[in-house]
Amino acid sequence: MTEARFYKATGDGVRCLLCPHHCLIKEGKRGICRSRECHDGKLYALSYGKPCALAIDPVEKKPLNRFMPGTYCLSLSCTGCNLSCRWCQNSDISQAAPEDSDHTTLSPEEVVAACIKNGLPSIAYTYTEPFTWWEYMFDIAVQAHEKGLKNILVSAGYVEKEPLNEILPFIDAANIDIKAMDDSFYREYCGATLSPVLENILAMKEAGVHLEITNLLVTGLNDSAEQVGKLCEWMVSNGLQDLPLHFSRFFPRYKMTETTPTPKASLVMARDIALSSGIKTVYLGNI
Numbered sequence: 001m002t003e004a005r006f007y008k009a010t011g012d013g014v015r016c017l018l019c020p021h022h023c024l025i026k027e028g029k030r031g032i033c034r035s036r037e038c039h040d041g042k043l044y045a046l047s048y049g050k051p052c053a054l055a056i057d058p059v060e061k062k063p064l065n066r067f068m069p070g071t072y073c074l075s076l077s078c079t080g081c082n083l084s085c086r087w088c089q090n091s092d093i094s095q096a097a098p099e100d101s102d103h104t105t106l107s108p109e110e111v112v113a114a115c116i117k118n119g120l121p122s123i124a125y126t127y128t129e130p131f132t133w134w135e136y137m138f139d140i141a142v143q144a145h146e147k148g149l150k151n152i153l154v155s156a157g158y159v160e161k162e163p164l165n166e167i168l169p170f171i172d173a174a175n176i177d178i179k180a181m182d183d184s185f186y187r188e189y190c191g192a193t194l195s196p197v198l199e200n201i202l203a204m205k206e207a208g209v210h211l212e213i214t215n216l217l218v219t220g221l222n223d224s225a226e227q228v229g230k231l232c233e234w235m236v237s238n239g240l241q242d243l244p245l246h247f248s249r250f251f252p253r254y255k256m257t258e259t260t261p262t263p264k265a266s267l268v269m270a271r272d273i274a275l276s277s278g279i280k281t282v283y284l285g286n287i
């Protein structure tokens, strides 16, 4: 097992400091993300080297429309997420422990070698929450850069500053999903909070990462003109109007199978609001 970074011993367990949940994890137990476990007073990253999903995707599928367009990337994922969005499209792996999912075993060297062998210029850390398998992502990302490959992060951005800052020099592009510009929405529907996400987006922009933003519009929850307007207002007031903004259409999934897909009119309305707010580039996804 690989010892985790970013934790401190508490006497009867550990406190994980990787994400703002700061889980207090007793001996033999795991944190909210199901992928970090305490043994003998140490914290271990359980999914290290155990990717449960590997694919070759167009980079536009991440979605990144303005980063190396027309190229393909090696998409890689391990189980685990520190959020619990009720509509999660990948809940079978995001809300699972490593032992609950089929996986292969690949060292960071083997991942990089597979990328090169397939003639791919980048690796995308995606499908679940890559920050919950930070150690594996970091080791791959460092070696990928040494071989001239690019690293792409697809994330909800809910991570503490120290792990973020340590990995940022190795991240070339990121798509960060803002769930809604509303803290109570984050708490009720995602099991997280808003402000760390916004702070981290600004930190990534400051670090020079190519950034694109996604906002999944869920029928009746966050697809109002008011909600969309608040998101666009925040982006413009923070100088992020040049970042491509992707509004994505919800389809019934996970705990929201009774909810109808987002009306197309809501996505068109969101695009109109964003453009009139000053956002330069808007895309509609899943439509």
Ligand code: SF4
Pocket: 016, 017, 018, 019, 020, 021, 022, 023, 030, 031, 032, 033, 034, 035, 036, 081, 082, 131, 132
């Ligand atoms: S990374 Fe996982 S174990 Fe650590 S604080 Fe976040 S949810 Fe808890």
Ligand code: SF4
Pocket: 081, 082, 083, 084, 085, 087, 088, 089, 090, 091, 094, 127, 128, 129, 156
């Ligand atoms: S952050 Fe993404 S992977 Fe995690 S639960 Fe939400 S939608 Fe699923």
